[in-house]
Amino acid sequence: MTVAAHPATAPADSASPAELYAEIQQFYARQMQLLDDGEAEAWAETFAEDGVFAANAHPEPFTGRAAIAAGARKATDDFAARGIRRRHWLGMLVLEPKDEHTVFVRSYAQVLETPRAGQAVLRASTTCADLLVRRDGHWLVLDRRIHRDDLD
């Protein structure tokens, strides 16, 4: 095998680049399914206790898991009351491992919305810049910055 294309991604005692890629892509899949299924509190558990969620669509970042959960719960309840199903697609991941337990990931996200008995629409296109940390064997978001393409 060759890993020459990813010289920084395989410290000797760590996951291979392929293992890391599969772990992180599935971390995101689980995380987004939780949010879209309305499990706001379980979704917030995928952030570090001291995690930060910042977005150029929000005036202030959410800091700490409790604040992140409260923000997600409010949004989740609002969409449910309006009969709108959201789906967050996150893809085009570029991984930059920092050390064995820290990886920076820049990715794209699509937010799809489907009203009950209505037409699915692409609501927003964004980038997502995440600092992920592995604690007790679980990946968690330490810092997330969402940039919606329509906003400065």
Add this chain to the structure above:
Amino acid sequence: MTVAAHPATAPADSASPAELYAEIQQFYARQMQLLDDGEAEAWAETFAEDGVFAANAHPEPFTGRAAIAAGARKATDDFAARGIRRRHWLGMLVLEPKDEHTVFVRSYAQVLETPRAGQAVLRASTTCADLLVRRDGHWLVLDRRIHRDDLD
């Protein structure tokens, strides 16, 4: 390496989580390309002989490969006659291996449609719940349940 985030995914004599992820993601890519290329019968071969395809958009499930092929052939011919190209994107896979030869996968799907000389549109957002089985070295769909987000 650590696989603590996927404790159930690596029985000692089986594929690693990364190998399984790459196999399944590519299984879906091949499967959807067959369908979108109009190869309805070859697409049906990716289901088990006794496979089931159920969808909340259909009054009854299709049961058995022959019925699945016939349903796909009819839809394929209808879209071709209307000059519409479909593309099925399946992503955000969450894998839950049941044993060495069985894996449950919950994923999202987008259905894109492009009319000849017209504008591509997002037709539908769905979830896909699949029970996949490995028989003679090939992954097959034993049970698929598609849930369109606009329908109950």
Add this chain to the structure above:
Amino acid sequence: MTVAAHPATAPADSASPAELYAEIQQFYARQMQLLDDGEAEAWAETFAEDGVFAANAHPEPFTGRAAIAAGARKATDDFAARGIRRRHWLGMLVLEPKDEHTVFVRSYAQVLETPRAGQAVLRASTTCADLLVRRDGHWLVLDRRIHRDDLD
């Protein structure tokens, strides 16, 4: 483990199917992020010096890295002047390794466009047929053929 579903993808002295999949998917993620970030020249560096970029939306292919860079620079500047952010999603990859350093990949692509302060839209659905080569440890596009679904 079994690799029976990918009999051609694991020559003994080469990357495993999972390693190859992770490398190629991330190659595409980096490549598309460069283009969408306006780094037309850096994007062109992901093509072989003698690479070809053909599309059914273009009257003639771009041949050679300089021509590919010039074409991308022009498009990039045009979109920037119009205040439109593009995002290229490439997914549903089917890999067909030809030898240890050459792989054919057929995939799907979505082109999203978001005007400043405006609504994101799906601009086009395409297929992408790539011949990738590994030179000096880096994957490069030797030949790319883009087929937009709305055009013959």
